[in-house]
Each structure stands twice: as C-alpha cells, then as structure tokens.
Amino acid sequence: MALLKSCVRSGRNVFSVILRREFHKTAPALVQVTVRDALTQAMDEELERDERVFLLGEEVAQYDGAYKVSRGLWKKYGDKRIIDTPITEMGFAGIAVGSAMAGLRPICEFMTFNFSMQAIDQIINSAAKTSYMSAGLQSVPIVFRGPNGHSAGVAAQHSQCFAAWYGHCPGLKVLSPWSAEDAKGLLKAAIRDDNPVVFLENELLYGVAFEVSEEAQSKDFVLPIGKAKVERQGTRITLVSHSRYVGHCLDAAAVLAKEGIECEVINLRSIRPLDMETIESSVAKTNHLVTVEGGWPQFGVGAEICARIMEGPAFNYLDAPVIRVTGVDIPMPYAKILEDNSVPQIKDIIFSVKKSLNI
Template identity: 80%
Template sequence: MASLRSVLRCGRNRVSGLLRRDFHRTAVVGLQMTVRDALNQALDEELERDERVFMLGEEVAQYDGAYKVSRGLWKKYGDKRIIDTPISEMGFTGIAVGAAMAGLRPICEFMTFNFSMQAIDQVVNSAAKTYYMSSGLVPVPIVFRGPNGASAGVAAQHSQCFAAWYGHCPGLKVVSPWNSEDARGLIKASIRDDNPVVMLESELMYGVPFEMSEEVLSKDFVIPIGKAKIERPGSHLTLVSLSRSVGHCLEAATVLAKEGVECEVVNLRTIRPMDIESIETSVMKTNHLVTVEGGWPQFGVGAEICAKIMEGPAFNYLDSPIIRVTGADVPMPYAKTLEENCIPQVKDIIFAVKKTLNV
C-alpha cells in the first residue's frame, strides 16, 4: 500500500509541477503577489516572530514543499523548525497535535486534504475536542493546511472539498482563502489563534497573482477569523461563495453588470464560525440569494447558509427561493470534459442568477 501511494503521489507531483509552470509568477511584481508567495512570506514572518512555531509534513523541507509554499524555509530555519515526515498522515498529525498540547504552535501540511482522511481521528477527536474535554486546561494551537477541492486531472480521490466536513465539527475553526490577501491574513490569524484551525486552500489558485496593498504587506496584518468580505457591492442579488469560486462569482457579476444586473459578491473567508450577519445584511438589501461552492450539494456549505437564512430575520426579505450552485453529486471524473461539467463554471452562476431574478 505504501509503495502504491508513493507512485500515486509521484504522479500527483508531476501534475502539480505542470500546474506550477502554468500558473507560477514572480513573487512580487510591483505590488502583485501570487497566493503561493503570500503564504510563503507569511509563514516566514510567523516562524521568525515566534520560536514556538514549526512546520511539518511530506516534502515541506528539502523539496521546498509539493507546491513550493514552504520554499526556502528549511534552508533558513533548519531541521528543527521545518520537518519532513514519512507518508503517514495519522502519525505526523498525531505528533503535531501532541506538540500543540505541550505548548508549541505547529503548522501541519497535508499534501492534499484528501489525505487528511487518514488522520481525521487526530484532527477531530484529538485536536478539536481536547480543550473542551480538559475543561479549558489544554489548548491545542495548531494549523492544518494544504490544498482542498478540485485540482486538474487528478480524479476522484484527489478532488474532494472538505469545507462541509470540517465545518461540521465544534472545536475547529475553518478558513478558506480566495486571493493573496486572504491567504496572507488568514494564515497569520490561524497561527496566532489558540484553537485548532483548518485552512483549506485551492491548488489552482497558488500561482495566480493579485494586487497587494502596503497595509496587507505589513507584518502585523491579519484577517479576523469569522468575518466575511464584500468583494463587489450590488443591489439586485447576493452571491455568496468561498475559495476559487469567489473569482467565478466576480466574473459572472461583471458579465451580468453589462446586462443591468448588479450582483453583490460575498467572500466567506471563514466557514466556521460563519459570518451569517454579513450575508443577512446583504440579502436584506438585494432580496435574492445564490450560493456557489465547489463541493457536493448534500449537507454542503450552501445548504447551511440556506438553513441559517430561513431561520433568521433575512428570510422575510427574500423575493424568490435561494438557489445553490455546487459541484456535481458524483465522484470527480478524470476526463477533462467531464471534470469541467462537475465544477461550477461562470455560465452556471449566470444561469442561476437569471433564474432567481426571472430574467
């Protein structure tokens, strides 16, 4: 089994290598920075700021990370702070959780969150529940991070979204960045938080550059966990999304604006605790809501938003039913054409908006 997984992961590294060549940009061009480099810079600053912080996972050290997020950190901080591990998620996650209980602040990288299923007992039963079960005596300040959801051409066992899975569990905080600002601010907030935090990144976003302000580049910049952001104001309909799908919502909003439809795009940023107040405020203004996510529909993030809106004050402001745009309810196919039909596209969002508004 170990040799088979090694072969599979070698294949995944070749795929991710192609993706890196397709998407990678220079770290900083003017005030632009890729998501990958925003994470790398933030990790460097936090390792330098607090000697209790260390990072472990498969290939994070000498190889500079499977996606080059930890590039250069091993050379700077050495074996005690940047630790390569065997292919044993349950083992190295348990080490990280134990280290957090002992007073350190580990960053545990999964090469993909699909492999976190091997360690879900450590994440949920050990990390998430210990503070409560110890009557507040044993905090577990740990960050579980890595790529989540669909990539490109890696099929069903490497394309699952775990936002709903981990968002279901009390004791965990769950964040999911879209752009470089999100990545930088959320990883810093996660490392400094005294609770276990699951940070769900998008592999396809690692090499995409975004504008970065001087404020965001400050070493003290953090994004509060539990606070959404209005990425684009609008008056006709609210689009709520997370991770890579936020970009699709913004593209759809641009197209729809040319037809006179102004969509307000809400970037969740945090899955748990969810900023339902910001969503309610937007819905009370626009009177329509569409949720967009890459995960499966059943028991998904969009389903939770629908329930929260129905149970709260914003329900009476809705002029039409909420529509969810999600991934297809099937294991991810390998074939490119089928894969594209399983992931929400801009055209799917536009269709849902027009259906909601009856235009």
Template identity: 70%
Template structure:
C-alpha cells in the same frame, strides 16, 4: 511551454527510476530536473511533486544550494501584486520569525521546499528542527503535531492535499478539536492543518474533494477557506496565532494566481479576523456568496451579469466556521435574492447551511425568491477533462441561475 516542461520533468523522473544511471549522470539529471520545475513555477503553473528518494543525500545537499529561493522580503511583486503561494510563504516566514514555538512538518516540506513550493526557503532559514520532513504517514505526523501543540508548541501541519487528511481524521477531530472541551478548558491545542483542498485539474475522484463542509460540522475547529493573496496572508497569520485548532483550506489552482495587495498587507503586523466575510463587489439586485475558487467564479459571473444590467453583490466568506451570517443577512435584506456558490457536493454542503440559517433569520422575510445553490455535481470527480468541466460549476451556470431567480 509549461505543459512541455512538465512532460520533460516526468521523462527525467522516469529515467532515474528505470535506468539507474551513475552518480555523476544522476547529479546532472537532478540539477536539470529542479531547474525545469523552477521554470514551471515561474510561469505561474502548479508544480508537481516528484519523489526525491532516488537521489543520494550528497547530491541533494549540493544541488539544493544552487537554487536559492527568496523569502517574503523578495516576493515576486509587479505593481504591488503577490501570488497566493508567496502570500502563504510570507505568512509562515513572518510568524516563525516572530514566535520560536512555530514550526512546520509534513511530507517534502523541507529539502524539496514543499510539493507546491509554499514552504520554499524556510528549511534553509530555520533549519531541520523547525521545518521537518516526515514519512508518508498522515496519522503519525498529525499525531506528533497535535501532541506538540498540547505541550505548548505551535505546529503548522501540512497535508500534501486534504484528501490525505482522511488518513489523520482521528487526530484532527478526536484529539485536536475536542481536547479543550474534554480538559474543561485547561489544555489548548494551537495547531494549523493546512494544504490544498477541492478540485484541481486532472486528478480524478480520490484527489478532488472539498472538505469545507466536512470539517465545518465539527465543534472545536475553526475552518478557513481563503480566496486571494490578502486572504491567504492575513488569515494564515491569524490561524497560526489562534489558541485553538484551525483547518486552513487552500486551493491548488489559486497558488500561482497574482492579486493586488496594499502596503498594509506587506506589513508584518497585518492579520485578518477569523469569522469575518468581505464584500468583494457591491450590488443591489442579487447576492452571490462563495469561498475559495468559488469567489473567482462569482466575480466572473457578476461581471457578465453587469453587462445586461444586473448588479450582483459578491461576498467572499473567507471563514466557513465561524460563518459570518450577519454580513450575508445584511446583503439579502438589500438585494432580496441570494445564490450560494461552491465547488463541493450539494448534499449537506456549505450552501445548505447558509440556506438554513437564512430561513431561520429575519432575512427570510426579505426574500423575493428561494435561496438557490450552485454547486459541483453530486458525483465523484471524473478524470476526463470534458466531464471534469461538466462536474464543476462554471460562471455561466451562475449567470443563468441568477437570471432565473430574478425572472429575466
């Protein structure tokens, strides 16, 4: 059903573009269009971003009122579960309520509630001065965000995907990351650059890159890559409060996933420390270290390995820079084997950095086998589904690699 609904929204969108119907018909189509997108969102699928420039402002304002979206106080919870999308929304809502200097800007973050509905309801609650729709010019609105951070505000700058952050990389690297150093510590730049990162589904070569290693190489930036709802909420709140620029790499395929949460996570004061990894699963035979979507792959592989008597310890990095190398070393000292897992490319990736730091540490003397990387293929992402699957690491790849490392 979600796939059929998405196809229907595409058809409605094409009608508006090509047929140019009268205002009353356009209004009706718009209401139906938004209703279907909302249904897709409820099904837990990633919603698609459609242009709303074909609708008049009067239609937009009247129609948006029909679809009142709840904020963090009424997040969709079942047996204390929360989607990653709701966790991110909750974090921004709580921090905007806590600190009037916090504001959001980006493409379609306001009237449209965000391309992936992460900012839903915030425009209605905080208004046009704190939730700002921008033109499609990443270098422009990223520059505005960086300048406002230098002036004392705390912007959350959303890229519709981090692939588009390449249009603004001068602002991220040369302006945001280096200003504190170049000003001899006199000027902080408290800004969060956030949005979906890495492979999604069927979006091909130009929309599938993982930028974890790219941004982690730059001094002056903190780089976060959350996995579940607890990570998303606690780390985004920490990023917003941080005095320095933070790159916050989300994953489109995780937005609709629900994960268990505790009462502590729901507390408005809940914040996770940046730079501290989490052991998601304990084990004694081999260490699997991953971030973002890779954690899910590692946990699936660990479950399969357990069925044949191999207990894998799974480490969720959470933060790529700073990297919690101490937690990794402690695990390797115990298991004597390690595999790094990431969806990004192998050359100069996060796994390469982990391998180098292990070789330079005491953990090297505890290794019974070389450090092995399981990564995405060293090619641009194919569009064809079968090739897309082949280009990305799968749980079975981790399982077979673990067996090879352990010699079983």
C-alpha cells in the same frame, strides 16, 4: 513656475494637476503577489516572530514543499523548525497535536486534504475536542493546512472539498481563502490562534497573482477569523462563495453588470465560524441569494447558509427561493470534459442569477 507655464500652455487647471500629483504620492502602493508567495510570507513571518512555531509534513523541507509553498524556509530555519515526515498522515498529525498540547505551535501540512482522511481521528478526536473536554484548561494551537477541492486531471481520490466536512465539527475553526491578501492575513491569524484551525487552500490558485495593499504587506497584518468580505457592491442579488469560486462569482457579476444586473459578491473567508450577519445584511438589501461552492450539494456550505436564512430574520426579505450552485453529486471523473461539467462554471452562476430574478 515651470508647472504653471506648462498648465497655461496646455489649458489645464494647475490646481487639479497639483492635487492629482499629491494623490499619487500618497496613494497606497499595490504590488502583485501570488497566493503561493503570500502563504510563504505568512509562515516565514510567524516562524521569525515566534520560536514555538514550526512546520512539518511530507516534502516540506529539502524539496521546498510539493507545491513550493514552503520554498526557502528549510534553508533559513533548519531541520528543527522545518521537518520532513514519512508518508504517514496519522503519525505526523498525531505528533503535531501532541506538540501543540505541550506548548508548541505546529503547522501541519497535508500534501492534499484528501490525505487528511488518514489523520481525521487526530484532527477531530484529539485536536478539536480537547479544549471542551478539559474545560478549557488545555488549548491545542495547531494549523492543519494544504490544498483542498478539485485540481485538474487528478480524478476522484484527489478532488474533494472538505469545507463542509470540517465545518461540521465543533472545536475547529475552518478558513478558506481566495486572494493573496486572504491567504496571508488568515494564515497568520490561524497560526496565532489558540484553537485548532483547518486552513483550506486551493491548488489552482497557488500561481494566481492578486494586487496586495501596502497594509497587507506589513508583518503585523492579520485578518479577523469569522469575518466575511464584500468583494463587490450590488443591489439586485447576493452571490456568496469561498475559495476559487469567489473569482467565478466576480467574473459572472462583470458579465451580468453589462445587462444591468448588479450583483453583490461576498467572499466568506471563514467557514466556521460563519459570518451570517454580513450575508443577512446583503440579502436585506438585494432580496435574492445564490450560493456558489465547488463541493457536493448534500449537507454543503450552501445548504447551511440556506438553512440559516430560512430560520432567521433575512427570510422575510427574500423575493425568491435561495438557489445553490455546487459541484455535481458524483465522484470526480478523470476526463477533462466530464470534470469541467462536474464543477460550477461562470455560465452556471449566470443562469442561476437569471433564474432567481425570473429573467
């Protein structure tokens, strides 16, 4: 009765007010979660769910991780499940691979994926090839994870993107999350997978907060490996990216929308397997494609997408050549102004979109 009187006095429609109130009651709750916390939650939930899961790496235990991704896990699970290792990537990666072959499910953290080059023999020759060489009799359920790509002010030896490196190798699954929801859902899927998974995080995203749906807050939330996500619908041109540069694409799309150019933005999530079906469907709709990545141009993720578009049915829908936006083909400089000019910026994406559309 009080609601009815209030609506009469204010001239509002009582039914619309009731509907709006009911919608807010039933609307899914969104919370802000950083990528770092999403990764921590994923590992915590999987450690709790399966006693075969354990984490090892440099400073992951007592120090809570170099980037605090394993914060609180050592205190909760102890030395047997959260293991500090010496600074010897080939050694502890080999231990992790052996334990996976023996029936455990290790998460092997590299302080940065640049250091994974020390352990690449274990990752490729031991983990990736074993299932094939054993005719499927021996699985290797292991996750290699850590920060990937360029950071800020760490120069050439700490600023490489390994998406193309590991995406090149059969026997591996390679994931590259952007949002907190990606990070949690994909890491849980990787830990549960019976194959070796390379999980490429981004250091500059760790502290970035994203809205996370009520569904993603569940302990049962898992994202499918090998499935991309359309982050923004559009009709004029398709932008395909992964990791941090999905955000750059969305920012560029927001700017271009003000000029009447509606971009469709695809978040790859998975580098291997690659979801070409989603990309091809988008290209069939927009007739234009720009790929965006932080890695080097030669033999990169964008190069692979371009080749598959040229070889497949989507080629017939293109109204202009595919354009790649990539990092510059040089080792990363240390100076900030040079570093900024060595990786894709929003202006570079906008320029490439207009070039593709001949605007």
